Amino acid sequence: ILNVEQSPQSLHVQEGDSTNFTCSFPSSNFYALHWYRWETAKSPEALFVMTLNGDEKKKGRISATLNTKEGYSYLYIKGSQPEDSATYLCALSNDYKLSFGAGTTVTVRA
């Protein structure tokens, strides 16, 4: 099981503001890093999969970067909207297993 830490545990952001949060890992011995978006009462949905140091992915106003050398990934939300309110999960995959962090819960205030 791979160690995955996410911070902060939760954050509040005003509508229209941008925000970012972190997924950190002590070891880069994994195949891929995944970001999932998890809305209340729904199931997690995949946002990004990154495998290489320096990878950057973007989907609309959400983007992510991966730095395997320093052991972190950032997820950015630009111009937050109420529909961005969700828990964002980071996971590492290796040897047929996914290890999840506890998530960062984002609440966007109108």
Added chain:
Amino acid sequence: NAGVTQTPKFQVLKTGQSMTLQCAQDMNHEYMSWYRQDPGMGLRLIHYSVGAGITDQGEVPNGYNVSRSTTEDFPLRLLSAAPSQTSVYFCASSYRGVDTQYFGPGTRLTVL
């Protein structure tokens, strides 16, 4: 495609009872897995399967059994339910274990 389906959506059990949570996928995925979600702990892997007839333990396997007789189905059996197994259970599938996982809608289980 229905994707990943799970039944039931909700279940209440008494301590000591047994039951099976059903999971099915119609995407021809080889890899299937079961997770439990508890507050503050994220998703924890219970069991997984890399193909029909092959299963293995995850992070928290105690008290659970699985089997994989077909590519489509991956049921999770609780042998003798305990209050510590109160949780939300998610089934997921993918082409390979390292790929993006597609999650089912979840089963909320309460053990009294």
